[in-house]
Amino acid sequence: MNDEEFKFLDYSHEKMTLQDCWRSYDNRSEQDAVRGLLKKMNVNIVEQDENYEKTQFCGVSLYAPAPKRNLKLAPKRFVENADGKFIPTTSEEQEMLMREHC
Template sequence: MKEKSNTCSAFCLEDSAAEKIISVWELLAENKHFPFPDYGHRKMALQDCWRSYDNAAQQKAVRRILQRMNIDIEELDENYNKTRFCGVSLYEPLPKQNGDFAPNRFIENAEDLFISHTEEEQAALMKKHCDKINSHEVVCYCTACIKGINLGEKNGIHLLDLMFGIEPKATAGL
């Protein structure tokens, strides 16, 4: 199952009467009662997702959550609005409904993205991306990003897994 929250927020902003979208990360970051686990200043890289490149409130909330869990964040050079990463999903054809419901996001603002690549090319692109990341563990808030990070031989960890204390199986670099 693919996470659709970042895609759904684009749909809501472009194809509904919604004027503002609040992410679940923003709600959780401000929750005073959530029992955030303590990771004792474990260092992890943070991968921002292209699908939310212009959602600074969400991106800041993700960082507040990581800070509340005592995770030391390795910021990537291509972070916040500079990110151009969403795993291999940007190296596959654009799903028609994405372009229909959110043409600004998925067509007009997606130059040079959604171009088909072979599986071998996708793996090489993910490896090249991951080679720029120092930390072996990479926190993601998008399942497509996790898949790409794991394909690039780093250990992608979903933010929700960290929040609920679920240690991921080592999937990369073994």
């Protein structure tokens, strides 16, 4: 961000865990941009083992069938590279899985 007048919040070097999203596992510039913004806010980033291209997390979206439009628009991402993902679960199971993840 090049706006010198923009005031970033200051988190005084608070530690925060960063979770990369599976949908952007191959978008390094996006992942780096998030980290850059957090650093400008004086956040001390705690990296997970499954980060960058190794991430397997995508919130509850992987606990439901993939949207049909995604299957058509990006079959390589949402079909070929999604083995074991988009497993339908109930809302109760989703909440339990999210709690376990957190």
